[in-house]
Amino acid sequence: MRAPPSIVFHVHLVQDVAILQPLMKLARSLPGSRCEVLVSAEFAKLDATGRWATELSRLCAELDVPQTHYASEYEAYRHLQNKRGLIIAGSESNLPNHAVTHRLFASAPSSFTTITLQHGFECVGFLHNVAHDASAGLAVRFAADVIVGWFAPARLSSITASERAKLYVAGPPAMIEMRPRTRRSAMTDGFDPDAYEGMVCENLHSVRFKSATTRSGFLEEFTQFERRVKALGTRVHLRSHPAGQFTEKNAIALEACTVRSTQPLYQIDLTRFAYAISAPSSILFDFMLAGVPVAVWHDGDNAIDLRNFASFARVSTAENWWRFAVAASADPGRFVSRQDRFIRGLLIPDDVHQRYAALLSAA
Amino acid sequence: MTTICIVIQSPEFVSSAGMRIRYLRLASAAPLGTTITYAPIAELLQTKTYDAEIYIFSKTFMPEALILACHLQKIGKIVGQDFFDDYFSQMDDARLARFQCWVREMEPFTDFVLGTTERLTSVIAEYMPRAPITIVPDPIEAFDRSDLAHRVSDKIRTASASRRLSIYWFGIGDNPFFSVGVRDLVAYGGDLARFKALGWDATLTVLTNTRALSSEGLALLRTLPIDFRIMEWTEAREDESLKAADVAFIPVGGQGFSRAKSLNRCLTALLRGCQVLSRGYPLYRSLGEFVYRSADDLVADLELGQVKLRGSQLPRLYELLDAHASPAEAAATFGSAATSLPMRPSEKDSSRRAGPPLCLIHGRNSDTSIHKLAARFGGLSVRSPFHEKTLNYQLRFDSIGGELRCRIEKSRMKFLDPDLATAAIDVGRIMDLEFCDLPLSRIMGWNDPFPLAMGSDRFSWLAVYPSVMGVIRTACQRLFPSASVIVSEQHQLALATMHGDAYPRATTAIRSGVA
Numbered sequence: 001m002r003a004p005p006s007i008v009f010h011v012h013l014v015q016d017v018a019i020l021q022p023l024m025k026l027a028r029s030l031p032g033s034r035c036e037v038l039v040s041a042e043f044a045k046l047d048a049t050g051r052w053a054t055e056l057s058r059l060c061a062e063l064d065v066p067q068t069h070y071a072s073e074y075e076a077y078r079h080l081q082n083k084r085g086l087i088i089a090g091s092e093s094n095l096p097n098h099a100v101t102h103r104l105f106a107s108a109p110s111s112f113t114t115i116t117l118q119h120g121f122e123c124v125g126f127l128h129n130v131a132h133d134a135s136a137g138l139a140v141r142f143a144a145d146v147i148v149g150w151f152a153p154a155r156l157s158s159i160t161a162s163e164r165a166k167l168y169v170a171g172p173p174a175m176i177e178m179r180p181r182t183r184r185s186a187m188t189d190g191f192d193p194d195a196y197e198g199m200v201c202e203n204l205h206s207v208r209f210k211s212a213t214t215r216s217g218f219l220e221e222f223t224q225f226e227r228r229v230k231a232l233g234t235r236v237h238l239r240s241h242p243a244g245q246f247t248e249k250n251a252i253a254l255e256a257c258t259v260r261s262t263q264p265l266y267q268i269d270l271t272r273f274a275y276a277i278s279a280p281s282s283i284l285f286d287f288m289l290a291g292v293p294v295a296v297w298h299d300g301d302n303a304i305d306l307r308n309f310a311s312f313a314r315v316s317t318a319e320n321w322w323r324f325a326v327a328a329s330a331d332p333g334r335f336v337s338r339q340d341r342f343i344r345g346l347l348i349p350d351d352v353h354q355r356y357a358a359l360l361s362a363a
Numbered sequence: 364m365t366t367i368c369i370v371i372q373s374p375e376f377v378s379s380a381g382m383r384i385r386y387l388r389l390a391s392a393a394p395l396g397t398t399i400t401y402a403p404i405a406e407l408l409q410t411k412t413y414d415a416e417i418y419i420f421s422k423t424f425m426p427e428a429l430i431l432a433c434h435l436q437k438i439g440k441i442v443g444q445d446f447f448d449d450y451f452s453q454m455d456d457a458r459l460a461r462f463q464c465w466v467r468e469m470e471p472f473t474d475f476v477l478g479t480t481e482r483l484t485s486v487i488a489e490y491m492p493r494a495p496i497t498i499v500p501d502p503i504e505a506f507d508r509s510d511l512a513h514r515v516s517d518k519i520r521t522a523s524a525s526r527r528l529s530i531y532w533f534g535i536g537d538n539p540f541f542s543v544g545v546r547d548l549v550a551y552g553g554d555l556a557r558f559k560a561l562g563w564d565a566t567l568t569v570l571t572n573t574r575a576l577s578s579e580g581l582a583l584l585r586t587l588p589i590d591f592r593i594m595e596w597t598e599a600r601e602d603e604s605l606k607a608a609d610v611a612f613i614p615v616g617g618q619g620f621s622r623a624k625s626l627n628r629c630l631t632a633l634l635r636g637c638q639v640l641s642r643g644y645p646l647y648r649s650l651g652e653f654v655y656r657s658a659d660d661l662v663a664d665l666e667l668g669q670v671k672l673r674g675s676q677l678p679r680l681y682e683l684l685d686a687h688a689s690p691a692e693a694a695a696t697f698g699s700a701a702t703s704l705p706m707r708p709s710e711k712d713s714s715r716r717a718g719p720p721l722c723l724i725h726g727r728n729s730d731t732s733i734h735k736l737a738a739r740f741g742g743l744s745v746r747s748p749f750h751e752k753t754l755n756y757q758l759r760f761d762s763i764g765g766e767l768r769c770r771i772e773k774s775r776m777k778f779l780d781p782d783l784a785t786a787a788i789d790v791g792r793i794m795d796l797e798f799c800d801l802p803l804s805r806i807m808g809w810n811d812p813f814p815l816a817m818g819s820d821r822f823s824w825l826a827v828y829p830s831v832m833g834v835i836r837t838a839c840q841r842l843f844p845s846a847s848v849i850v851s852e853q854h855q856l857a858l859a860t861m862h863g864d865a866y867p868r869a870t871t872a873i874r875s876g877v878a
Contacts, residue, residue: 074576074581082592
């Protein structure tokens, strides 16, 4: 007798947890679904702070999903061999960083369909910048049977020809369950320091910041920006990329006005921020979806490739940062309407929720 | 009473398939007056007493074995080699040079050779042309004939009634050198799809070691055209599974390694009542009456109720077992091959000659423990210019001033030809010992020195390695004619330079460098 289908979520990199979270919630909401989480032995090693293992356990407890840890492909195989269904990974490709998941997918029982997700706005194998091309090449491949993209095929210019037939466009998982945008109106009178609170995000570990001068450039500008925030008596939130945690690991000293943001992004109400500044990163896209004005940071030498962020507001010096923060706080509308036009141009499907539900029901 | 001792590589080898399938079965069927024991090589290197008359080396591909074999011969023991895997016919594979060079080094210390199959013994004969070679097949284990008869008829009845077949592939799934195991299964697995096409419900169980179940191994298995499950191999599980299985699928590849294998896997399956389906190289042709070559033939016979392994055919199977795998016969052949040679008098008893019993030449990669071992057996530890350890060698071949120079520790001078000893020049202390320089050109009969410049780069030494080692080997023989010469080398590339026909034979004077 055939076993009932299972939806298996595979977690290896720490950022996989946040990527898979909306799908796990959706899968559990489907009637009769059987879900489980399969965790690589390396996950615990990559999660130096233990923050993501705790979050994964919390999530599994909340959704009532069992977790299984495995140390070799065969252990995973043994666990899966009498089952069938889907295995969904937050990240997978033939690149060294994804080797664990790649090997698992290549060797999983054939009773499973393997699925990997586009895991960022710019994402290896889906949509590259110059640094991605240089580090990963132009022919990234997947062991997954299905690759799930965020945008229309024409906007995913880095999918190699041999992988195109695997593409299923479902949209960004963050749009499965959208929070309503709280409307920020232009300021009228009186000074409200909370209304000036924004977020600065760093992904200084990323391949985009290969040179140390680019890193120090970003940090110098941030330090100067902090001083102005402090002088105004408001606050700025600093968020490190969960896998990189550059400013945390390197113990960069922060002013008292700076708040570290460490919660999973999906637990934060992004709409409460007046603005967001980051080097090219998916987090800007999350803020855009939430209707928050965003600016992309670039170094003065233009060593950072902004090709996919062409219509974003740009800042480089602390002076630019400040002007943008003030303008975004005072009149968010003019940024947001431009951003919404950009999002429309990506041709994201209208029915993201239904598309993911259909995918998960294919188990 | 004669005692034969099997020399094994390590205590762990006791639980290996080779031990289980071969030596334990041979030991239990040993002819009257012969005892078969075994001992790990480390134990034999430490002991002072050697109780057995005959020592047979099995899979001991290490320099320690060469030293031990040399010593055993010198104290009057008979030394044999037993082979059951072919690492020797692949002359184009440098990874196997270490096995091939080892056998060549072992040749002078070998009185007789045993091998499991005709093919294997013909391969070994190329390496060991002097020693008599005997085929000793892997014997079957003891089994109950009435149990087998019942099992066979039960399996046929149940399978025919349900039209369901449980097929097993069993064994070690990987090999560091050869594409075998699960790779053979997948390569020949296409035929397994035929059962379903012919209206039989067939499932496959893969019973193998976990090391074979790497990502690559699993990815290969995924391509099989039949539903399968995987079980981890244990001896007990193999026995139990095959007793329950209808069909054993045993594909065989065509490479030398696979072609030299014994009948063991096929016999194991037949004796547990399985029909055998073997694809690929016809390794089991001597049991051909009981081996299917295609799923279609097997299904056709199942439909007729006339499968090859059935009650009425068992007497014929027993005849074939007697002919090819009888434990008593195998043990008798084993015993007579080992005991038929005249016992050699110990060299101590016969004309005792002066000088060391062996010269142990260190190649590029030779362990300090080998240096100590050579000393333990009264041998000379010889430095080649490729050995970069700082040891108190007793004989040194160094690269000095652009030429190869030979230096001997002073206390060993007394064993030299007096003419040569008078030509020695004192060079003082090297490490803790006093040395004299010997004219290498005179030892070798050359007019000029042997030019040798050792570069400091990583690989240029390889170019001169075979010729220099050949000179050192010949020089050792001429300095100490009664000593055996052994090269201790573990460096893969160095071994590869001595691979195949390029290997300098101990008896060949090397003409290189200056004429």
